[in-house]
Amino acid sequence: MSDKHTLPPLQRQALLSMLADPERALTRVPGGFYCPASRSHPVFTGRTVKAMERDGLVRLDAPLCTTRVEFTEEGLAIATQLQEADQAQAGAA
Numbered sequence: 892m893s894d895k896h897t898l899p900p901l902q903r904q905a906l907l908s909m910l911a912d913p914e915r916a917l918t919r920v921p922g923g924f925y926c927p928a929s930r931s932h933p934v935f936t937g938r939t940v941k942a943m944e945r946d947g948l949v950r951l952d953a954p955l956c957t958t959r960v961e962f963t964e965e966g967l968a969i970a971t972q973l974q975e976a977d978q979a980q981a982g983a984a
Contacts, residue, residue, distance in 0.1 A: 898969075902943050905935045906970040907977075909962060917960040924960055
């Protein structure tokens with residue numbers, strides 16, 4: 892499992908965006924991968940998504956990822972941990 896403290900910021904943001912999305916997925920669009928739940932960074936690059944796939948956090952629908960990116964079990968667990976940590980930090984503030 893990846894350490895949540897070593898995730899690059901864009902991967903962290905992509906995981907949290909996917910978790911907030913009702914479909915829990917990113918959709919392929921021109922220029923990258925779209926997540927409507929992400930207001931601050933709605934399109935993530937292919938490089939970010941491929942790095943998350945390499946780390947076992949997401950799975951592509953096909954080798955060239957023609958439409959969707961979804962969580963793996965590990966990716967969902969890490970995204971949930973990140974969300975809980977953010978909520979705990981916000982509650983402490």
